[in-house]
Every structure is written in C-alpha cells, then in structure tokens.
Amino acid sequence: MRTSTWLTLLFCLAGGSAGAAELGPVLTDRSKLSFVSRQMGVAVDGEFRRFAATMRFDPAKPEAGRAVIEIDMASVDAGAAETNEEVTGKNWFNVKQFPKANFTSNAVKAMGSNRFEVAGKLTIRDKTRDVVAPFTMTQQGGFTVFEGALTIRRADFGIGQGVWADFDTVANDVQIRFRLVAAGNK
Numbered sequence: 103m104r105t106s107t108w109l110t111l112l113f114c115l116a117g118g119s120a121g122a123a124e125l126g127p128v129l130t131d132r133s134k135l136s137f138v139s140r141q142m143g144v145a146v147d148g149e150f151r152r153f154a155a156t157m158r159f160d161p162a163k164p165e166a167g168r169a170v171i172e173i174d175m176a177s178v179d180a181g182a183a184e185t186n187e188e189v190t191g192k193n194w195f196n197v198k199q200f201p202k203a204n205f206t207s208n209a210v211k212a213m214g215s216n217r218f219e220v221a222g223k224l225t226i227r228d229k230t231r232d233v234v235a236p237f238t239m240t241q242q243g244g245f246t247v248f249e250g251a252l253t254i255r256r257a258d259f260g261i262g263q264g265v266w267a268d269f270d271t272v273a274n275d276v277q278i279r280f281r282l283v284a285a286g287n288k
Contacts, residue, residue, distance in 0.1 A: 129245070132283040135173070139256075140273040148180040148189075159246075161239060164218050167210035173203040175226075193263045200227045216240055220250075226259040237280075244286040251279045 136149035150173055159167050175195040180186050190197045207222035217238050224233045237250025255274045256262050262272055 127285055129283045129285060132245070134279075134281045136279045138277045138279070140275075142271060146180065148178060150174070151177045151179050153177075159239070161212075161216070161218075164210045164212045167207070167218075167220070169205065169207035169210070169220050169222065171205040175201060175203055193266050194261055196227060205233070224254065224259075227261065229259045231258050235278075235280075241286075242283075246284045246286065248282045248284075249280065251277055253277050 130153055133153070134149060135153060136147065139146050139148070152174070176190055176197045178186060178189055178195065180189050189195055192198075203224070203226040205222055205224045207220045209219075209221045211219045211221075213219055213236065217236065219234055219236050221232070221234045223230050231254070233252055233254065235250050235252040237248055240247050240249075253275050256272075256276050257267070257269075257274050261276075266272055
C-alpha cells in the first residue's frame with residue numbers, strides 16, 4: 103500500500119534531561135486509538151487500525167515531555183464497509199484532500215498518582231485547535247501503558263458537512279480514546 107494509507111502514530115515524549123526513561127518500542131498489536139460518537143442518541147464506536155509509535159518519557163520530569171502524533175485518517179474503522187466509505191469521503195474526513203491528522207504537544211503536567219495532562223495543537227482537515235488530554239501511566243508486567251481520553255467538537259474541525267452538519271443526527275462531541283503500550287525500559 104502507499105505510504106499515505108498507513109496510520110503513523112509518533113508519540114515522542116522526549117525529555118530534555120539525561121534521566122529520561124527510554125521505553126522500548128510501542129507494541130501496536132497491544133495499543134489502540136479509538137473514538138466514540140453518538141448518532142441519533144446511540145453510541146457509535148470506531149478506531150484507527152494501523153499505527154506505529156515511539157516514546158520517551160520521564161515521570162519525574164513530565165514538564166520536559168513532548169508528544170507528536172500523526173494519524174492516517176484512511177485507516178478508520180467505523181464498524182461497516184459502507185460507513186467507512188462515508189466517513190473517509192468529502193463530508194467527513196475527506197481523506198483525499200486531508201489524509202492525515204496531527205497532534206503536537208506544548209506542555210505536559212503532572213496531576214499526581216500517575217496521572218498527567220498533555221496540552222497541544224490538534225489539526226484535522228487543516229483546522230487547528232488547542233486541546234488537553236488527561237492520561238495515566240502505569241506499569242503492567244514488563245510494559246508501560248499510557249491511557250487517556252479527550253473530547254473534541256467535530257464542527258471545530260469541519261467534520262460532518264452538508265446533511266451531516268445537523269447535531270440532532272450526529273452529536274457535535276466526539277470522545278477520542280488512546281491506549282499506547284510500550285515495552286519496558288531499555
């Protein structure tokens with residue numbers, strides 16, 4: 103497949119200090135990037151299937167962390183082939199014109215008890231907005247797991263145009279969820 107059809111998730115929590123924890127590779131078969139929207143009041147789950155990620159993070163100095171995420175929007179799975187075709191089309195993600203979404207952080211903050219917040223700029227369909235995503239970092243066996251969620255408003259990014267712009271049919275709020283699993287420290 104063409105490079106533009108692969109979902110690439112580059113999550114580089116790069117600390118500026120020598121003490122930053124170096125994690126092994128992100129295990130994409132154990133990781134997940136998903137979303138929940140509501141259509142006519144009913145929850146609709148979806149996810150982005152293919153991605154790669156790398157991480158670097160020091161929980162003792164989270165403010166030095168950074169995140170960069172790049173998503174290939176064509177890898178969306180909204181539950182059915184006809185739905186996938188619709189959401190990759192012009193009224194939704196318009197993947198021909200806007201094949202990728204991007205997130206670049208500008209701050210990471212400790213919230214206590216292995217909870218953190220990452221703030222940054224999210225770009226979808228060439229529209230950029232400030233977002234904040236709370237997340238947790240836990241050790242599970244030999245893995246480091248980053249889990250979190252944030253809610254965006256699809257209208258802020260021009261997602262769902264024409265007849266789909268009506269919030270009575272498809273709600274404006276969409277929750278994005280992530281679970282990134284990295285191999286233990288190198």
